[in-house]
Amino acid sequence: MKNLWAPWRMEYILGPKCHDGCVLCAPEDPAEDEERLIVYRARRVFVMLNRYPYASGHLMVLPYRHVGDITDLTTEEAAELMAVTQLCCRVLRETSHPQGINVGLNLGAAAGAGIGEHLHMHVVPRWSGDSNFIAVLGDVRVVPEALVETRRRLAPVFAALAARSA
Numbered sequence: 001m002k003n004l005w006a007p008w009r010m011e012y013i014l015g016p017k018c019h020d021g022c023v024l025c026a027p028e029d030p031a032e033d034e035e036r037l038i039v040y041r042a043r044r045v046f047v048m049l050n051r052y053p054y055a056s057g058h059l060m061v062l063p064y065r066h067v068g069d070i071t072d073l074t075t076e077e078a079a080e081l082m083a084v085t086q087l088c089c090r091v092l093r094e095t096s097h098p099q100g101i102n103v104g105l106n107l108g109a110a111a112g113a114g115i116g117e118h119l120h121m122h123v124v125p126r127w128s129g130d131s132n133f134i135a136v137l138g139d140v141r142v143v144p145e146a147l148v149e150t151r152r153r154l155a156p157v158f159a160a161l162a163a164r165s166a
Contacts, residue, residue, distance in 0.1 A: 024048075024118040026064055037151050040087070040158035044080045047088060047158065049147050054124050056145045057096045057154065059088050061121040068117045069107055081121060087165070088123040091157045098125030 026046050027036055037049040039059070050058040061084050063077050073081065089101055102124040106113040 022066060022115070022118050024060070024062055024115055024120060025066055026062070034148075034151065037147055039151055039155045040084070040162065042080055042084050042162075044074075044077045045084050047084060049151055049154075050122070051147065053143050053147075054102075055126060055130055056143050057092055057098075057125045057150055059092070059123040059154075061085050061088060061123065063119060066117070067119055070105060070119060073119070085121050085123060087158065087161060090161050091154055092123065092125045094161070095154055095157050096125050099128050100126040102126055 026038060026041070026048075027033075030038075030041065033039075033041070037051065038046055039049060040047040044065075045061055045063050047059055047061050050060050061081055063073060063081065065073075065077065067073060070078070085103060089103070092098055092101060102122065104122055105119065106116075106122075107119075108116055
């Protein structure tokens with residue numbers, strides 16, 4: 001058996017949790033945004049980097065309210081979820097120049113939701129050939145950029161594009 005060392009995960013596993021242990025709930029204090037990898041805050045939803053990304057720049061759009069299903073969102077939350085998802089696509093196109101973008105929700109464990117108690121929209125930039133042999137043969141994903149660097153690169157673009165469309 002081969003070991004894949006990922007010591008940075010322990011900080012995440014043991015780190016502070018919000019809303020009854022939900023790792024996806026946003027902290028009340030925006031000063032924690034960098035540590036929690038939050039790149040953008042809107043009125044009803046926020047955007048954070050996925051700590052276990054499928055690709056560099058894998059974003060998640062989440063309502064502040066702790067709800068598990070799209071039917072639990074208010075009309076305003078649902079509208080802002082989609083508007084901010086569109087913003088995510090614009091930011092990724094400007095910063096990462098993907099050849100495609102996967103956007104989607106996994107509702108319930110059977111649909112692939114790893115954390116089904118807190119709804120989150122995935123926005124994943126994709127490039128031709130980004131799922132190379134190592135994912136298939138080694139069951140390993142290669143993410144070529146540190147999450148803190150990705151956050152540092154994306155956060156100002158979110159602010160600029162959001163201000164431009166306001």
